[in-house]
Amino acid sequence: MRAQADAGANIAFIKYWGVRDEALNLPLNDSISMTLDAARTTTAVEFSPRLADDVLTINDKPASEAALRRVSRHLDLVRERAGVTWRARVRSRNTFPMGAGVASSAAAFAALTAAAAAALRLELDGAELSRLARRGSGSAARSVYGGYVWWHAGTDDTSSFAELLAPPEHWDVRDVVAVVATAEKAVSSAEGHRLAHTSPFLRARLAQTQRLLPCVREAVLRRELALLGPCIEADALAMHFVMMSSRPPLFYWAPETLALIKAVHLWREAGLAVYFTIDAGPNVHLICEAADVEQVIARVQALEYVREIIVAGPGPGIVLQEPA
Amino acid sequence: MRAQADAGANIAFIKYWGVRDEALNLPLNDSISMTLDAARTTTAVEFSPRLADDVLTINDKPASEAALRRVSRHLDLVRERAGVTWRARVRSRNTFPMGAGVASSAAAFAALTAAAAAALRLELDGAELSRLARRGSGSAARSVYGGYVWWHAGTDDTSSFAELLAPPEHWDVRDVVAVVATAEKAVSSAEGHRLAHTSPFLRARLAQTQRLLPCVREAVLRRELALLGPCIEADALAMHFVMMSSRPPLFYWAPETLALIKAVHLWREAGLAVYFTIDAGPNVHLICEAADVEQVIARVQALEYVREIIVAGPGPGIVLQEPA
Numbered sequence: 001m002r003a004q005a006d007a008g009a010n011i012a013f014i015k016y017w018g019v020r021d022e023a024l025n026l027p028l029n030d031s032i033s034m035t036l037d038a039a040r041t042t043t044a045v046e047f048s049p050r051l052a053d054d055v056l057t058i059n060d061k062p063a064s065e066a067a068l069r070r071v072s073r074h075l076d077l078v079r080e081r082a083g084v085t086w087r088a089r090v091r092s093r094n095t096f097p098m099g100a101g102v103a104s105s106a107a108a109f110a111a112l113t114a115a116a117a118a119a120l121r122l123e124l125d126g127a128e129l130s131r132l133a134r135r136g137s138g139s140a141a142r143s144v145y146g147g148y149v150w151w152h153a154g155t156d157d158t159s160s161f162a163e164l165l166a167p168p169e170h171w172d173v174r175d176v177v178a179v180v181a182t183a184e185k186a187v188s189s190a191e192g193h194r195l196a197h198t199s200p201f202l203r204a205r206l207a208q209t210q211r212l213l214p215c216v217r218e219a220v221l222r223r224e225l226a227l228l229g230p231c232i233e234a235d236a237l238a239m240h241f242v243m244m245s246s247r248p249p250l251f252y253w254a255p256e257t258l259a260l261i262k263a264v265h266l267w268r269e270a271g272l273a274v275y276f277t278i279d280a281g282p283n284v285h286l287i288c289e290a291a292d293v294e295q296v297i298a299r300v301q302a303l304e305y306v307r308e309i310i311v312a313g314p315g316p317g318i319v320l321q322e323p324a
Numbered sequence: 325m326r327a328q329a330d331a332g333a334n335i336a337f338i339k340y341w342g343v344r345d346e347a348l349n350l351p352l353n354d355s356i357s358m359t360l361d362a363a364r365t366t367t368a369v370e371f372s373p374r375l376a377d378d379v380l381t382i383n384d385k386p387a388s389e390a391a392l393r394r395v396s397r398h399l400d401l402v403r404e405r406a407g408v409t410w411r412a413r414v415r416s417r418n419t420f421p422m423g424a425g426v427a428s429s430a431a432a433f434a435a436l437t438a439a440a441a442a443a444l445r446l447e448l449d450g451a452e453l454s455r456l457a458r459r460g461s462g463s464a465a466r467s468v469y470g471g472y473v474w475w476h477a478g479t480d481d482t483s484s485f486a487e488l489l490a491p492p493e494h495w496d497v498r499d500v501v502a503v504v505a506t507a508e509k510a511v512s513s514a515e516g517h518r519l520a521h522t523s524p525f526l527r528a529r530l531a532q533t534q535r536l537l538p539c540v541r542e543a544v545l546r547r548e549l550a551l552l553g554p555c556i557e558a559d560a561l562a563m564h565f566v567m568m569s570s571r572p573p574l575f576y577w578a579p580e581t582l583a584l585i586k587a588v589h590l591w592r593e594a595g596l597a598v599y600f601t602i603d604a605g606p607n608v609h610l611i612c613e614a615a616d617v618e619q620v621i622a623r624v625q626a627l628e629y630v631r632e633i634i635v636a637g638p639g640p641g642i643v644l645q646e647p648a
Contacts, residue, residue, distance in 0.1 A: 249561075
């Protein structure tokens with residue numbers, strides 16, 4: 001009763017911010033992302049009748065109580081589905097570059113879901129895996145697939161799942177993450193999703209995502225960065241407007257975040273095709289095509305306030321592996 | 325046929341951003357401001373049949389062609405009203421602290437309007453002066469009055485004018501301007517007002533100002549900084565959201581602007597009653613009561629990225645003077 005799976009983090013082109021249903025992680029809006037090749041989690045799960053409790057190690061160290069509880073609750077969903085009560089030993093390893101530039105929970109819960117389901121011989125298709133992964137962490141719904149992914153917000157557990165837009169080899173886009181701060185978030189994403197409802201700009205952002213989603217889809221399908229870029233910048237800004245106008249306000253931007261936004265504007269005026277997106281944190285993701293990535297990296301390296309640079313391309317979704 | 329008038333700049337608690345009618349400077353929303361004592365313009369106007377053209381000096385230097393044209397157009401309105409065609413010699417002097425921390429056109433056009441009207445013996449009440457000053461520069465409509473002022477957006481020339489909420493001695497609020505950059509704006513306010521219509525967040529901001537205006541009015545009348553502060557911060561942020569989401573986007577914030585926003589949050593958490601507002605530029609206005617101003621100044625002085633500090637309190641509106 002054991003299995004191992006690998007999954008990647010993803011960078012959202014249209015972000016998920018705000019929940020309709022917290023228990024089910026139903027988002028307020030559809031989102032679109034690229035699954036990354038350079039920020040991945042490999043998770044081995046072994047169910048056993050001899051275990052009194054679930055056991056979790058992350059990078060070979062015992063996990064925190066909070067992490068264990070969250071994983072146990074997620075395993076309960078998989079166990080319930082399989083009609084099994086055995087506890088599990090979970091070993092999770094991140095190939096994540098250090099620096100907290102990329103959110104890890106999407107990769108973690110996609111890998112955990114796939115490994116647990118495989119260990120319990122559940123035969124789930126992509127949509128079913130996506131729904132189940134979503135319960136652990138909303139954006140894990142997207143990491144089930146590789147390449148370019150659309151997560152349908154839906155209105156209930158059945159209708160909220162991701163689907164593949166295009167596989168990783170469709171378009172060689174790069175995400176150059178300029179890490180400017182590595183501090184822990186003062187406010188968790190979960191709490192932030194809850195606060196979204198208090199922003200007077202939430203509705204305007206949701207209306208905007210409805211206009212941007214088909215553009216981003218088209219841009220991906222036609223491999224048009226000049227169409228994709230303005231959409232992802234507009235959506236990232238809009239998400240941060242909602243955050244900054246929540247009560248209490250959430251300011252994820254650092255001064256360096258704004259400096260990078262302005263640097264991207266200048267680079268683009270100088271002819272370099274690069275666009276930014278920003279998750280719930282201060283780091284800036286610079287999106288460009290593979291042909292321009294060396295130029296983008298060189299410019300970012302010249303900025304003394306950038307602490308670290310992570311480069312990722314489109315990667316595969318869940319990869320089932322032989323347990324070690 | 326000569327007169328001299330003095331008027332102050334103002335800091336808006338609820339901002340004016342976006343025009344309904346460009347020729348008449350009719351704003352999209354009502355605004356509320358405090359007229360300042362420390363950033364003033366004194367203007368002497370002398371009409372004479374011997375002048376072939378209007379002549380303008382600013383701080384004793386001949387003004388630019390563009391400035392002269394704008395002043396001439398404004399004088400035409402006053403001349404038309406008085407049935408006079410004589411040209412005028414205009415001498416304008418700013419007691420503005422250097423650093424471009426405060427917008428000067430409101431004080432300039434309030435003083436010019438009052439001096440020109442007095443020179444031509446036009447007997448105008450406050451509302452009439454406010455309407456006329458508005459034609460020169462929108463926010464000049466507010467600088468006609470001292471202390472705390474509400475500008476009714478209106479829907480035509482007659483209905484768009486300011487009224488006094490409370491005189492300067494009503495409440496000793498201070499505006500500590502933290503100057504972080506003195507560069508010329510890349511995009512003028514006039515162009516920005518035009519671009520406001522392209523933002524998908526304009527309507528949400530206008531709806532928010534409708535909720536904030538009565539709160540700011542109450543806060544001023546009751547002298548309650550704890551009620552005023554959150555309203556002015558919310559409105560300043562909202563205006564910048566509209567700016568940043570215009571097409572093309574307007575990023576008036578500098579990295580230091582964001583650093584100051586975060587500093588204000590920390591100072592407030594530490595018990596200091598200080599709030600921020602930000603005009604169409606990178607500098608941050610720290611609003612506090614007179615009793616706390618020394619503490620606020622000390623904290624701002626400790627920030628190595630602040631280039632200059634300007635301190636202003638509530639000042640009088642138009643003051644007619646004996647021509648020198």
